[in-house]
Amino acid sequence: MMEIVTVSITCASGDQAQRIAQHLVENRLAACAQTHPIHSTYVWQGAMEFSAEVMLTAKTVTAKLPQIEAAVVALHSYEVPEILAQSVAWCSESYTAWLHETLKG
Numbered sequence: 001m002m003e004i005v006t007v008s009i010t011c012a013s014g015d016q017a018q019r020i021a022q023h024l025v026e027n028r029l030a031a032c033a034q035t036h037p038i039h040s041t042y043v044w045q046g047a048m049e050f051s052a053e054v055m056l057t058a059k060t061v062t063a064k065l066p067q068i069e070a071a072v073v074a075l076h077s078y079e080v081p082e083i084l085a086q087s088v089a090w091c092s093e094s095y096t097a098w099l100h101e102t103l104k105g
Contacts, residue, residue, distance in 0.1 A: 003062045003088075004059065004091050005059075005060060006057055006058065006059055006085070006086050007057070007083065007085045008055060008085075008086070009056040009076075010038070010040065011054045011055070011076070011081075012051075012078065014037075014054050016054070017035040018035065020033075020056055020075050020076065021034075021035060023071055023075060024060075024068060027067075028103050029071060029103075030059060030060045030064070031059050031102040032059045032099075032102075033056055033057065034057050035055065036055055037052065037053075037055075038053050039051070039053075040053050060099075060103065061099075061100070062085070069083055
């Protein structure tokens with residue numbers, strides 16, 4: 001079975017996060033996506049930045065990561081969008097079955 005991962009994608013706005021989330025789920029690149037507001041502090045082009053952003057978290061499998069990256073790069077407004085995948089240490093059997101079935105599409 002393919003490894004389950006969560007993918008974190010920082011977005012400039014709720015609209016952008018929703019567009020990307022919908023694309024990922026509709027195209028069966030992610031089984032589920034959630035968004036929530038965040039406040040980010042980072043250095044960009046040598047300057048300290050403070051931004052209100054939206055974090056998109058997608059549940060998927062490692063085999064979908066290249067397609068997710070391509071989709072995010074195409075749909076995102078940032079020059080360098082954050083796309084981080086984290087391995088899931090444990091997942092219930094029923095959720096695992098649902099996720100794999102959903103991604104078959």
